[in-house]
Amino acid sequence: MSLDHILLGLLRSPQSGYDLKREIDTRVRYFWQAEFSQIYPVLRRLEKGGFVRSRTVASDKGPDRRVYSLTAAGRRELRDWVLDPPELGSFRVEFVAKLYFLAASEQPARAEQFIEELREQMVIRLDALREIEAEWPGGDGHDTIDDETFHQHLALRAGVTVMEARVGWCDECLGRIRKRSASLRKRSPSFEKEKQQ
Amino acid sequence: MSLDHILLGLLRSPQSGYDLKREIDTRVRYFWQAEFSQIYPVLRRLEKGGFVRSRTVASDKGPDRRVYSLTAAGRRELRDWVLDPPELGSFRVEFVAKLYFLAASEQPARAEQFIEELREQMVIRLDALREIEAEWPGGDGHDTIDDETFHQHLALRAGVTVMEARVGWCDECLGRIRKRSASLRKRSPSFEKEKQQ
DNA sequence: TGTTCCATGTAATAAGTTACATGATTTA
DNA sequence: TAAATCATGTAACTTATTACATGGAACA
Numbered sequence: 001m002s003l004d005h006i007l008l009g010l011l012r013s014p015q016s017g018y019d020l021k022r023e024i025d026t027r028v029r030y031f032w033q034a035e036f037s038q039i040y041p042v043l044r045r046l047e048k049g050g051f052v053r054s055r056t057v058a059s060d061k062g063p064d065r066r067v068y069s070l071t072a073a074g075r076r077e078l079r080d081w082v083l084d085p086p087e088l089g090s091f092r093v094e095f096v097a098k099l100y101f102l103a104a105s106e107q108p109a110r111a112e113q114f115i116e117e118l119r120e121q122m123v124i125r126l127d128a129l130r131e132i133e134a135e136w137p138g139g140d141g142h143d144t145i146d147d148e149t150f151h152q153h154l155a156l157r158a159g160v161t162v163m164e165a166r167v168g169w170c171d172e173c174l175g176r177i178r179k180r181s182a183s184l185r186k187r188s189p190s191f192e193k194e195k196q197q
Numbered sequence: 198m199s200l201d202h203i204l205l206g207l208l209r210s211p212q213s214g215y216d217l218k219r220e221i222d223t224r225v226r227y228f229w230q231a232e233f234s235q236i237y238p239v240l241r242r243l244e245k246g247g248f249v250r251s252r253t254v255a256s257d258k259g260p261d262r263r264v265y266s267l268t269a270a271g272r273r274e275l276r277d278w279v280l281d282p283p284e285l286g287s288f289r290v291e292f293v294a295k296l297y298f299l300a301a302s303e304q305p306a307r308a309e310q311f312i313e314e315l316r317e318q319m320v321i322r323l324d325a326l327r328e329i330e331a332e333w334p335g336g337d338g339h340d341t342i343d344d345e346t347f348h349q350h351l352a353l354r355a356g357v358t359v360m361e362a363r364v365g366w367c368d369e370c371l372g373r374i375r376k377r378s379a380s381l382r383k384r385s386p387s388f389e390k391e392k393q394q
Numbered sequence: 395t396g397t398t399c400c401a402t403g404t405a406a407t408a409a410g411t412t413a414c415a416t417g418a419t420t421t422a
Numbered sequence: 423t424a425a426a427t428c429a430t431g432t433a434a435c436t437t438a439t440t441a442c443a444t445g446g447a448a449c450a
Contacts, residue, residue: 002289002437009298018401031293038438040403061447062400075301082302086292086315088322092199092410093355095283096228100352101206103345104272105279111348118283125285143377148300150377151308154370155297158290161369165362172358173351180340180347199409215429235410237431258419259428289438 003034003042004051008078011052014069017043027152030129030159043068051077112177119170126163132156200231200239201248205275208249211266214240224349227326227356240265248274309374316367323360330357 006028010020017039024034043066046052051074059065070078095118102111133156138145145153203225207217214236221231240263243249248271256262267275292315299308330353335342 002291005298006294009294009301012301016401017403028294028297031288031290031297033287033289033438035439036402037404037440037442042437044403059400063402063444063446065401078298078301079303082295082299083304083307086295086311086318088315088318089291090230091228091288091290092230093228093288094199094286096352096355097203097206097225098279098283099355100225100228100349101202101275102279102348103343104206104209104275106276107280108344110280111351114283118285121283121285143373144380146300147305151299152297154308154373155293157369158293158296158363158366161362161366162359165358166355169355169358172354176340176351183341213429214431230410232411233430234412234414234432239409241431256428260416260418260430262429 003032003038004046005078005081006032006034007039007042007046008051008070008074008081011068011070011074014067016057016065016067018065020068027132030125031155046074050074109181112174112181115170115173115177119167119174122163122167122170126160126167129156129160129163133160200229200235201243202275202278203229203231204236204239204243205248205267205271205278208265208267208271211264213254213262213264215262217265224329227322228352243271247271306378309371309378312367312370312374316364316371319360319364319367323357323364326353326357326360329353 006024007020010023010028015023017036020043021034021036021039024032024039043052043054047054047068050071052068053071054066054068057065057067099111099114102114133153136153136156137149138153143150203221204217207220207225212220214233217240218231218233218236221229221236240249240251244251244265247268249265250268251263251265254262254264296308296311299311330350333350333353334346335350340347
């Protein structure tokens with residue numbers, strides 16, 4: 001159960017599926033994503049399990065809203081989840097996989113462009129994270145704020161730190177790729193011609 | 198389709214599902230994982246799709262082996278995949294999510310232990326990556342080696358770099374957590390007593 | 395009048411995990 | 423003789439993605 005726990009966590013205040021999606025897109029997206037088509041069924045399931053309850057509320061604009069709130073069981077489940085020991089977990093990083101197998105492209109000059117394109121996207125994400133951080137409540141002395149905001153800021157820093165490291169990795173790659181292709185050109189002057197074919 | 202492409206990439210030389218699992222566990226695990234129960238069905242599917250073919254080969258020890266090799270269509274599919282533009286992709290990081298919601302534990306002193314436990318696991322992974330790197334062919338001047346080995350090393354560096362950044366993040370967190378709990382203790386001397394309850 | 399926002403969903407598919415089944419050979 | 427290694431799989435389940443459906447209200 002995974003989005004399940006994210007939703008329980010977000011329901012510290014009562015919200016509709018629509019609200020939850022907005023919060024995921026704005027505050028949570030750097031470590032979790034979800035679509036409506038997953039959120040709505042999960043909320044139903046959580047209600048069936050007794051972890052949340054819902055009431056229908058008329059909306060100012062648009063159709064009725066189904067507003068969910070935590071039950072005691074939901075609060076207990078959330079607490080148990082955050083308290084069980086952290087695990088690094090598994091991850092799959094497609095762009096690293098592609099790079100690993102890039103020689104199969106049979107285009108030796110592809111790596112440079114590949115990393116350049118990646119780097120561009122990373123910088124965009126990093127800037128987005130930094131913007132969130134810049135607007136963070138508390139400014140410099142953010143560590144006297146409440147526990148919740150403090151933990152959220154630590155989580156945000158995880159995103160920033162990793163993304164900075166990824167950009168740094170791109171730069172390291174580009175340096176090596178350029179140096180290497182220069183030195184390969186020196187060894188085999190026919191390289192330039194091959195590259196153009 | 199995802200493990201599909203990983204398997205196509207690994208099949209640059211013919212291998213059985215068992216061999217593939219071993220290679221995933223040793224060389225690929227820092228960006229992709231897979232169990233036998235996923236590998237075998239995917240191989241069958243790839244064969245049905247015409248991307249690989251298999252022949253049964255008697256084994257020295259144990260039962261017959263089904264050895265897969267790429268077809269022309271498989272090689273084409275692999276090339277198309279590595280050549281289509283890289284994307285950052287989405288990721289879900291459970292430990293960051295837990296930290297984000299950690300205030301729901303109602304145990305204000307939990308964060309420190311949480312990060313300490315995480316850090317331990319990260320250092321183990323980082324050491325494993327560094328060991329792979331230490332034994333890398335080419336030593337210092339690894340950039341004159343063949344394209345395949347070069348790209349694989351860049352991929353490995355992605356793992357090392359990110360894991361180093363994560364450990365650094367843990368240290369940053371621990372510093373802030375300790376400083377903060379000291380300053381909170383000063384402001385409210387009853388904190389120590391509360392902590393023990 | 396067309397686009398965005400509000401609001402909730404279903405259906406089909408893909409991808410991955412966990413648990414289980416089978417059985418020979420080699421090593422301790 | 424017990425455990426590890428070799429070797430291939432199936433079944434059930436969980437999790438997430440993509441595509442589609444509906445319809446009102448606000449805005450430009």
